[in-house]
Amino acid sequence: MESQGLEVDSLKDALFILESGEVYRNPTEVKMSQIVLPCHANHCGELSVGQLLKWMDSTACLSAERHAGCSCITASVDDIHFEHTIGVGQVVNIIAKVNRAFTSSMEVGILVTCEDLYIGKQWKVCHAFATFVARRTEAGKVQLKQVIPHTQLEQVEYSLAAERRRMRLIHAEIITDLLNSSAAQLGECQEHKDAVHAEKTRVESVELVLPPHANHQVSTFGGQIMAWMENVATIAASRLCNAHPTLRSIDMFHFRGPSHIGDRLVLKAIVNNSFKNSMEVGVCAEAYQGGEPLRHINSAFMTFEVLDDNRKPCTLPRIRPEPVDGKRRYQEALARKKIRLDRKYIITSKQTQVPLSVPWDQSNQIYLSYNNVSALKLMAAKNNWVLTSEKNKVSLYTLEENQVLCFKVETYVNIAADQTFHLLADLRRRQEWDRHYEKCEVVIQADEEDTIYRVASPSISKGGKGQDFIMLASRRQPCDAKDPYLIALRSVTLPTHPPTDDYTRGEVLCAGFCIWEESSSVTKITYYNQATPGVLPYISTDIVGLSSSFYSIFSACSDFLEANKSRLGAPPLPTAAPWVLYLFAALVTEACLQLNSIAISRSEAALFFSSRKATCLRLVSSISLSRLTLLCVMAASIRALSRSLCHTTFSRRLSMKLWRAALAPCLRSRDRFTCSEFCFMA
Known part of the structure; x- marks a missing residue:
């Protein structure tokens, strides 16, 4: 989700003069400039992407903390596409600023440019968005102050931040729905002559978190974790192609849990799939101390290319996945490639380059929206x-x-x-x-x-x-x-x-x-x-x-x-408007009763719910029901959900999430019903 695709970068702000006569500068803006030294580079003389990620995370964290006035932690990073590599002797310039603050989280925009001091030129390397969360204090959850945009560019980024947040919240559901709907189309893994066994690319490495790896909050520095993950991913990619790979993009990822000094970080990487000119490498980071079980810290998917002497992508050998889990990762990589193409041609392309009419399907709906x-x-x-x-x-x-x-x-x-x-x-x-x-x-x-x-x-x-x-x-x-x-x-x-x-x-x-x-x-x-x-x-x-x-x-x-x-008290309802979620609530009720009697993981439960929701949306869009029938369905769904929650062992937090999912559409659509109808549902 890169804003330059929507021509945000083309919006140049005129100088904004404050009442005091001073030139305005965003109070959350933080800048970092670094000369790339040999210790920062790989054997090709190019800046290690892991080192760049550490600098980006540091700059963004300082910007977030300047706005919050307290310690902040990295929650997630959106897709990053690296347009250029950076050589030894060149200067990396990083600018970070808070685009928008929500309740306790905020979006920080990060712009990375490269400068050649000897020819006097600059070019953009990448543009990323990270989400930071204010660390809880003894008084409880921190309520962030709102960002006040002043310039035209700040107003645009402030407005778009809400749309990007909406996409982040349902990113995992998009992947799941696409896999469910495309399982038959993806078919079996194709056999290729001279294909490389995926097992050959597997990498496992352990790192001991020492004080130099910690941030000022005594937690493992998020940028350091990303750098370690990039390191093992590069090794896995090199084992497939027997050459030096170039990291082109990192898919959106979330930090699942914290890590601290003394942790042992286990990093695992494997090539999930290889395409004609690129490959996807999956990386997983887990932590443990002593004899405790592994804790999942982070997972990421990185896309690599191998460039020839003319800086053009080379053709890569195909991969032969392992049985069961390997085939699952192989097909999931195909689904993610489809989503990357959607984002590239729908979101990151300039508006003048997007076709007037883009083909619609359920998997690219969120990007078109x-x-x-x-x-x-x-x-x-x-x-x-x-x-x-x-x-x-x-x-x-x-x-x-x-x-x-x-x-x-x-x-x-x-x-x-x-x-x-x-x-x-x-x-x-x-x-x-x-x-x-x-x-x-x-x-x-x-x-x-x-x-x-x-x-x-x-x-x-x-x-x-x-x-x-x-x-x-x-x-x-x-x-x-x-x-x-x-x-x-x-x-x-x-x-x-x-x-x-x-x-x-x-x-x-x-x-x-x-x-x-x-x-x-x-x-x-x-x-x-x-x-x-x-x-x-x-x-x-x-x-x-x-x-x-x-x-x-x-x-x-x-x-x-x-x-x-x-x-406006009682306009006609659309065929499949907010009440569709009430039918989903009825399916949730059924799921609550079923899942309560079996052992099932959180990820499996999420997959179960999202598949029911997708089915509900497809079926209900063609149904036309009377107003009275809709009211009865809504009321019955809420009542059934209430009864099922009373008989389950779900945690209080999960129960409240289910309640909010069911009641939020009712509150949002209250102006679609008369007072008596609304009371009937309540």
Whole structure:
């Protein structure tokens, strides 16, 4: 999840001058510069990635502690892609700053650049995001103060941090769902001539944690653990290719537990799979003291390449996995490769390089949703819009950058922001006020916040064919008072809905609404659209000043909102909206009773639950139930969950997690029901 893919790096902030006259500098920003010495390098004269990871972790930790005012520990690190290697004599420059603070955790952005002092050039090496947690004190859990963004770039990163956090929380579930849905497609491991036995690449090494390996909190330094893991992974990769491998990327990983001085760290690595030009190495770190059992500290997956004299990737030998666990790791590596490709072409590519319509499936849903919302936030963050036309407080702005035309329409309504959001979020009602929407229907309810619609628009010219669009709508409610309500739209492709002869298939790259709460009864609505050939005919006459249809459309929107604000007590429910999770609660009830009577690990239980949830989402999306039936299902699910928890031996913490999973959708969707209906469910 690298923000440069969303063109964040292209946003250059002008100097921000404080009231005191001083130039603003982010108070959490920490910089580190290091000259690469021979002791930092490998036998090829390149900086060891393990050493770089230690420097990155140190810098990020100092930034987190500057904001928190107390000791912090590394909780996780997002995907890191290393674009260049660094040679001896060059300078490594690292900048870290806190992008956003949540309750007790915070996201720290880390930018690494390399500088050649003799030719006066700099280039980017990597851009990473790490999550740090404030260490508990004797008084209890630390409540972090909020970050206040000042510059344009800080505002963008602050906003995107919430989306990245959302992806982190369900990263493991994405892997599990993909493995469950792709088990039959992946098939058996292919046999290749001259394949290398995976057992040959296995590495095991032990390290004794000494005081020099500890941080200022007397715990094993997270960067040191990462460096040790990179070391054994490099050995495993070298055993496959009999050459020096170059580390290209590290997948997102989490620290599962702490390690302390005196621990023995057991590091294990093996090549899980090799592809044409790259290989995946899995690494596991476990700790123990004395005769106690091993504690799982961390697991990571690293991708290596072998470069030739022209710095091009070489073809690698194939791997022959071990039976059982080896085949499982082999297939999991295929699933992770698929996810890496999704992230590369959906998230990390620049917006101008992403196809207008990206194929949608359940496994890349979260990345499309992230790209959808992030692209809208980036467009909203631009501050060089030009006012083109204004009529009765409805304003049309345009922006032309890099041969791309964007426009936005801005207006104010005397309706609460949350009411405005819920009325505009259902695109099926947009035809009531937007004459460009002839018909709109739900195709797939991907999850509670993401829906795929088919939209039909009338023809601009007489006798011509209309256009239709397959669009992913991603809805986001604000995480705090600084965030707007968002409804982001982009085109996707579905094999079940190919273009037809009756309509010309149009495409939308980025569009949507930002809804800001100005006061309890006044809301600012801003509609954004990045013009594409399919969209431009509908707005071109307004942009050049030949018509003002934008005014009539958004005046109709204001009238629609005013007329329907009193009917929000009980609008029609979507086919598979939040109540889908109540059906999942019923499946959780069944699982509680089953799992309580058998011995099952936490990871196996998580796999069981996620498979039930995926099945539920697939089945329910095609069901249409009456309102009374839905209410009964919800109430029965909550009651059954309560009864099952009373008869299980789950810990209090796990029981509370199940309760929150069941009740949160009810609270979020309380405005969809009348008071009496809500009381019935409660």
